[in-house]
Amino acid sequence: MPRTARPRGRAALAALSCCVALGCGTGAPPRGDQPSPPPSAPTGAGYGVVTWASSADRVGEAVDGRGYRLLVHTSVGGSGLRVRLSNAFGDQPVTFENVHAGLQRDGAALVPGSNRRLAFGGARSVTVPPGGIVYSDPLPGHVPAAHTLAVSLYVARAGGALTGHWMAMQTSYTTEGDHTAEESAANWKQRTGSWFYLDAVTVRPGKGTGAVAALGDSITDGRQSTTGLNRRWPDYLARRLAKSPTNTVKGVANGGIAGNKVLTDGPGQSALNRLQRDALSLPGVRTVFLFQGVNDIKAEPGATAAGLIAGYRKMIDRAHAAGKCVVAATIAPFKGWQEWDPAGEAVRQEVNAFIRGSGEFDAVADFDRILRSPHDPERILPAFDGGDHLHPNDKGMRAMADAVDLESLDCGAG
Missing domain, CATH: 2.60.120 (Jelly Rolls)
Known part of the structure; x- marks a missing residue:
């Protein structure tokens, strides 16, 4: 398994100083x-x-x-x-x-x-x-x-x-x-x-700092990324946010569960049923980033675009009622995966048209456009394919994160 390398030289001293700082303070608890x-579990400023x-x-x-x-x-x-x-x-x-x-x-x-x-x-x-x-x-x-x-x-x-x-x-x-x-x-x-x-x-960071919670399935969970190297797409997004001199969203919560669906419980509770616990309840969350739906399409017989859209609308309403913004990503291509079929592809296209054009989300990240092959838009680009035609590799994960407009994650500031 990959192991974390020890920093050397000045980097080692800086890292050690940061690490020891975790053990410093005004006294032991x-x-x-x-x-x-x-104790109660509020989500206010006191919890950072x-x-x-x-x-x-x-x-x-x-x-x-x-x-x-x-x-x-x-x-x-x-x-x-x-x-x-x-x-x-x-x-x-x-x-x-x-x-x-x-x-x-x-x-x-x-x-x-x-x-x-x-x-x-x-x-x-x-x-x-x-x-x-x-x-x-x-x-x-x-x-x-x-x-x-x-x-x-x-x-x-x-x-x-x-x-x-x-x-x-x-x-x-x-x-x-x-x-x-x-x-x-x-x-x-x-x-x-x-x-x-x-x-x-x-943690308690600088004043005005917020976070984004990414609600997703196995792609968000990082399947086919390299174990131990933090190369899930939310990890790459966190690195981009850390480098941004203007963005006040710095925290990233990964709410991915492999096999998870929007509408029905399966692996994990459905996105509808876990939205509160896995996103809205987390301290400092300003924006919910929704990237789910492929498992509803490929694993649920008779799945419809109308059903998924109704589920998205419920989550939008709940997030907005909690004072959060909602950014959605289009569903990525998965032709070549064993459960792909033309009927499911038609649902995916209809859902993506809603995500792009409805105006109901506060912003959209077009992961479909970034990941698809120009030669066969129903398939993931081979250079981004983790090998199973559904999950992106490290390079694909980074491309997804790079496609996110960082300013869209700050939409709830103030």
């Missing part, structure tokens, strides 16, 4: 030995701006006494890091005995001095009820942008359904027992390609 009830997120789903059965070291990549930097832990799909309470956050050095090893305990209402333990989420207290110190954060969880008691994200496109680590405070990789030998319980990280 208060400690307690008793679980506390989950989302710097990383993934979409929760049921991913198996929960286990007592398991440790998880979850590696995630920040988009925007800031102070006051909080993590959001989810038991959204659980049917039993989950008790987190210890939670730490630090910055990755290499593999499961952390930068010395960067690993800090997080508290929950002043206590080190927290029990999250079935269907619940909980935010940690803010952690003193600065979290750098575009760095790999390691969130280490020790689950003392759990059972029933396990909440997480199956296809992370990132290697994380698991262990038996509580090794969350350790910065060494010695006890973190088991690898996993999924995330568990953790579904968002927030």
